[in-house]
Amino acid sequence: MSKVQKSTLYYPDRAPVRLQLEVDLQSSPEDVWKALLDYPSWPKWFPNVKSCFETTPLPKVADNNPSYPLGSTRRIDIGGVVFDEEIIAYDDGSSLNDKERQPKVWAFSVYETSQPILNCAVERVVLEPLYKENDESGTTVVGTRVRYAGGMDVVWYLPFLKPILKRNMNQAWKQGLERLDQYISMQQNK
Numbered sequence: 001m002s003k004v005q006k007s008t009l010y011y012p013d014r015a016p017v018r019l020q021l022e023v024d025l026q027s028s029p030e031d032v033w034k035a036l037l038d039y040p041s042w043p044k045w046f047p048n049v050k051s052c053f054e055t056t057p058l059p060k061v062a063d064n065n066p067s068y069p070l071g072s073t074r075r076i077d078i079g080g081v082v083f084d085e086e087i088i089a090y091d092d093g094s095s096l097n098d099k100e101r102q103p104k105v106w107a108f109s110v111y112e113t114s115q116p117i118l119n120c121a122v123e124r125v126v127l128e129p130l131y132k133e134n135d136e137s138g139t140t141v142v143g144t145r146v147r148y149a150g151g152m153d154v155v156w157y158l159p160f161l162k163p164i165l166k167r168n169m170n171q172a173w174k175q176g177l178e179r180l181d182q183y184i185s186m187q188q189n190k
Contacts, residue, residue: 001084002116006109007151009089011122015151017162019169022147025181029127029144033092033104035184036125039074045183046176050077055084074108082114089124103128117161121152148173 012018025032035041042052056072072087089107107124130143150169154161 001082001112001114002118004110004113004118005120006086006088006111007120007122008109009105009107009122009124011109011120012124012149012151015120015122016153017151017166019150019166019173020148021170021173021177022145023174023177024130025144025146025177025184026142027144027181027184028141029104029129031184031188032127032144032146032180033106035180035187036106039076041183042076045179047172047179048079050080052076073111081117083110083121084112085110088122117154117158119153119155121150123148123150146177148177 012020027035035045039052039054042049046052052074054072054074056074070087070090074085074087076083076085085108087107088109089105091103091105093104104127105124107122110118110121126147126149128145128147129141130145131139132142133139150173152165154165
């Protein structure tokens with residue numbers, strides 16, 4: 001495995017290669033959050049993901065769902081390239097009064113990869129509730145706005161990878177989030 005420099009939650013805002021994507025889903029923020037953190041389900045909805053699993057034993061919380069403390073790690077195999085990642089931000093909004101209406105933030109930094117292609121890579125996902133106004137009851141949550149930001153720096157001898165990575169990552173996340181919405185709907189209809 002090749003070492004990759006870890007960085008912060010804000011690296012995607014200043015990285016040499018920056019990706020930003022915003023997708024509205026019909027699924028609730030709680031359902032999207034739960035599905036994103038169900039690592040073994042990723043191959044079912046995210047393009048080219050062969051496997052995804054936590055590599056840090058995780059404590060269980062309510063409903064036997066895992067809790068993802070800062071510093072916990074996962075391994076993801078995307079098209080045969082393996083990435084080891086560390087959780088650098090995790091806020092499910094539970095510290096606030098109205099959990100359903102609070103943004104949820106999840107970010108990870110790559111710290112090793114099976115191919116020496118990256119100097120640094122951080123991805124950040126923010127989930128925000130989408131509202132519909134009702135005359136009688138105020139507002140209702142009707143979906144989720146997913147804001148994805150990724151930042152990376154490729155090794156100096158592979159500059160041609162920058163536009164390819166940017167295009168492929170944007171396509172993968174857009175397609176993956178659309179498939180995620182379908183996956184959640186199918187799981188609920190079982």
